[in-house]
Amino acid sequence: MRMDARKQDILLAIITDYIATAEPVGSRTIARKYRLGISPATIRNEMADLEDMGYIEQPHTSAGRIPSELGYRYYVDYLMKRQELTPEEEGLIRESYHQKVRDVGEVIQRTGQLLSQLTQYAAMVMPPKIGTSRFKYIRLVQLGSEQAMLVAIMDSGIVHHRIMEIPRGITAEDLETISTVLNAKLQGRTMDSIKLTLVKEIYLELIKHRKIIEMVMELLQDSLTRLPEERIYLGGILNILNQPEFRNVEKVKTLLSLLEQESLLCNLLADDVGREGVTVRIGREIRCRQMSNCSMVVATYRLKGKPVGTIGVLGPTRMDYARVVTVVEHLTKNLSRALENLLGGWDK
């Protein structure tokens, strides 16, 4: 069976209506609201075809039709019309990014807030992945006789700090010396590129502080790989409770318990790092069983052309894809630009 123009019209009408009302759509409704110039009976025949083809389904015999995952997929790929933002919304975005920012985290947070506010779904923003970011400045600061603070500033604008034990007898001057050497050796390098040879070099220069260097490297490794990836900005969960599909608390509970596992979210978002444009994952296309009634819209943002992180929206499969895709697209661009402004000019 071919998908002729009329079938497309009907499918579009069903999906549009269902997205708006969350109620199964019947043939009468379509005939009345979407003036396609055909009678309910004809629509019914077409709907039976569409159901055979797998694009729509029937919750029960005496109800209207709702889109299937396949239906949404077809909609997103072929039927969905671009939807521009209103001038007010554009203004809101511009204003939000125009404020002075002082920190990468702040940009991330604002993006997340806009994302959830504009879409009315849950927003997720993965901060710039810093595996490839470079050391800008490193320093050990003495705190007490047995403790020091390790501070590392990366060119991604992220600051790492960790408290560490230091052996007795280390003086502030020792730390100064170590800091200087660390800076000289590590500045401009990425964590990944710090190979054994380099560590050896540092060892040689600081042979008497072997212990402390080992600790520093360990902390850096740890701080740079484990922690930051888990800190995903998550906002607008409240919005999701407004969706009728989450009227019963059990659903809410399962979703919330998933969202609490940041590592899971992280994987979901990381899947699409680097992909061009906006990706839509519908229902089971999200590789997560308990989210099978949800969809995700994600996109990668970039710094100097290189993908560094992703932003995404999570909502029910009955999501206003046209709108969400537009918003995600806009915000990805804005976020990339904002990061560029904030961090772009650092390596003079």
Add this chain to the structure above:
Amino acid sequence: MRMDARKQDILLAIITDYIATAEPVGSRTIARKYRLGISPATIRNEMADLEDMGYIEQPHTSAGRIPSELGYRYYVDYLMKRQELTPEEEGLIRESYHQKVRDVGEVIQRTGQLLSQLTQYAAMVMPPKIGTSRFKYIRLVQLGSEQAMLVAIMDSGIVHHRIMEIPRGITAEDLETISTVLNAKLQGRTMDSIKLTLVKEIYLELIKHRKIIEMVMELLQDSLTRLPEERIYLGGILNILNQPEFRNVEKVKTLLSLLEQESLLCNLLADDVGREGVTVRIGREIRCRQMSNCSMVVATYRLKGKPVGTIGVLGPTRMDYARVVTVVEHLTKNLSRALENLLGGWDK
């Protein structure tokens, strides 16, 4: 009407049962489960008295009784029995605090997790209030030709960092000079104690960098007063969804929307800073209308004897107060001790 021993027994039975089952308690239930040696009829008479006195109420005529806020108050003040933690729970706490920590935030986070895990309600932890914390180390690090990162380490273990614009023409050496002077002047001082005189002193030494100093002070001010207070650790919200009082989504929504306003939470927690021991706020004693069916249990933790923050648990008024109070008490002590270990030895 006096509150004799028998009335107390009955009130205790009602509250204990209601806390356990969330169902209104009838006279038969009490006679059966709590062997007080009196018949349901007698209990009914006493219950009528207790209702007159305002300690219990009836949802509707043909239902059992539930405790009123006054009833819970009486329970918490006079009837509640201390409840010790099991050895397993003690072990869990010990283990959790025994792990190496590298950061104040980590301690806070662990405390919050324990709090929600052990009580099965929502946990809130306010990080150490740093208005009174002292500068340990300050530094401006050049990032690009027009930007620098301001890093300030406080003796509370908190690290502030902000990106700032710098005027063109400032060299790395200039920043070095400024950093040195800032360190010399600010080390060991609190933000509050930095009066005009001190700022003037700094001005004099760095007369040619007036602009930059102004910006630094502004950023410090901003960073130290606004941001950190709002970053309250909040966890275990999921637990609250397990409570039968939150079976309908509307309730969940109003509560979640309140919990999203960190400044509100902050005020609620801040109310009790410095108070001795554990404070229990029942229903409308929390000064927040929408939380009138909730209770809070909060306590202040200390560093070197000085109150620096509070931890708290939020749950329905039908909360297991005995247990929660014990847990909060324990964790407050543990948190104080952990901070002491981490930060106590810093000002040699």
Add this chain to the structure above:
DNA sequence: GTTAGCACTCGATCGCATTGAGTGCTAAAC
């Protein structure tokens, strides 16, 4: 190929009777 007509399906809603937990009152027992 399209559409009007019609029988049919089935969830949702409403009304009504039933149930049962719990009460308050009264009168008898202790």
Add this chain to the structure above:
DNA sequence: GTTTAGCACTCAATGCGATCGAGTGCTAAC
């Protein structure tokens, strides 16, 4: 005077059947 058994009464919750109506699929006419 206090306690308790007995009893009538209340009222939310539960269950059940009737009804409703949105929507379908099929058939026959256009």
